[in-house]
Amino acid sequence: MASLLSVTILFYSLYCVNGQHGIALPELASKIGATKFAKLIDVASLGQPLTAPGPLTMFAPNNGAFSKLSPDLMKLLNTNMTELVNVLLYHVLNEELRIDNTTQNDMLIGTLAGPSIRINVYNVYIHQKLIHTVTTVCGKAVVSADNVANNGVLHVLKGVLFPPPGNILTALRKCPELTILTKGLIDIGLTDILEGDGPLTIFAPTNEAFKKLPGDMLQKLMSNMTALEEVLTYHICDGTHFTQGFRTKKYSDLLLMLSTGWVAVNVTDTYATANNIKIAYPDINVSNGVVHGMDSVLFPLY
Template structure:
């Protein structure tokens, strides 16, 4: 009798085990299927068709307007970093209207989103430069243990959407060809006249024209003007101190916003560290506010700040409140107007 009961119990347990195995295998199979669909090859859809299916409607419309649809429907293969409709909608209307009347420039911007060959996200590496069809290179950066990938600072939000003739990586922003090196930008842009002069005095212009990569927290002219004149004169006449201060603004790596987190401490060329904080809709570096972020250059990225940064052991040269912070100015709009050619958001 006991043997019969034991065999019956074993039979029930075995049946439950089989049922549990079946449930587990079904869940496992469904999970794999979902993951596979995220990396699905759309054999019957070329890149423009897949872009439409993904809801990249503005991109599709602009490709048609610039007569690029047939090219991207061709044999390829191509890799396309495709901005979402929201990314295009974030551009200033005035700038968009200008682009729609200047199809040559619009074509240049769109072709900067395209690379020859099929490059999946697993093929990308940090600081990789991917030559675009436009001619400039798209800088790839990988952050947070591979969970965040950016293309010229724009975060890849949906990677590896494979078409019959290539792949689309959906991105959160519109990419723009870089206008030159960091030194080129400081020389050309009116809001950096003080910074450009200071870099020349400290003989750092050639350094920031090099390969990099660099991140520079670039003080605009108003940042320098906050320093009392006699203190600023002192700074500009003390080359060693000036060099130390300027090097404190430079990080020997590329740190786009998507890769920075609140509390991050970034080691600078000077040797000290700057701290990133994010609160109340503002990003700050130490106590300076970032008024314009993610301006791509050929050798890194520029974040424009409203205050000059001073290393801990160099802030005693001025006793007139040079480091007091005033958040009441409107330089954010002023800087943005002059930097449209860098990153027209």
């Protein structure tokens, strides 16, 4: 009887170590419903590398995450093998990482693609009551954590991750629709801050947003460094505030900006707002924070 008990304990121990009956991460992704992600792994011929002994950590977007991507992005992933491999490897760590929603806020961890992912932990309050805690990876919510495979652990995400284009200033410079904002930020001397470690959140008005300003307000703004600094620093705050975290404050949803003033943020099931203005391009992942693209310029609430 003692011998049988020992064998049972040994078998159970091996099962716990090896996870889902010998299933490696790509197969586990398919088994738990992330079939589109698993299929892309096969298309990119990454199945064998990602079944290596590890331990690895895989962040697998669910199928709904891919359905939300634009046709252009899906076309890029389906036709450009280099980009596809880069994106897929950005979802994998060369170490095992379990989700811990008490210690991991603003944690940066390098991926197999090279650039780091950023983990954030947000306590979500509604009517001053703590409802739940949301853990995000580059702003994408973890919807199923710590699924064990024989070569690591898998977390299911509610979004697809894309490697950052660089820091905030680098990202702004690469976007032809943000040239007015970029010039203004450089003119007022924020280069070092925007290229620093951060983390920072910036609400980035497009060129069209600036051109919508009434009369000759844009020309006056760009020629008055004091006024320009006051307006542009009202679009930047400390910390990484992805839209998943817009309900994190217990008593209000206000972000204190670098200039004197607060921006009121909110999120619904379909979109997020800043000062009741819909954020046109939310949650753009950058190495030192997050960028939210705006179709309007923000002005202080009084």
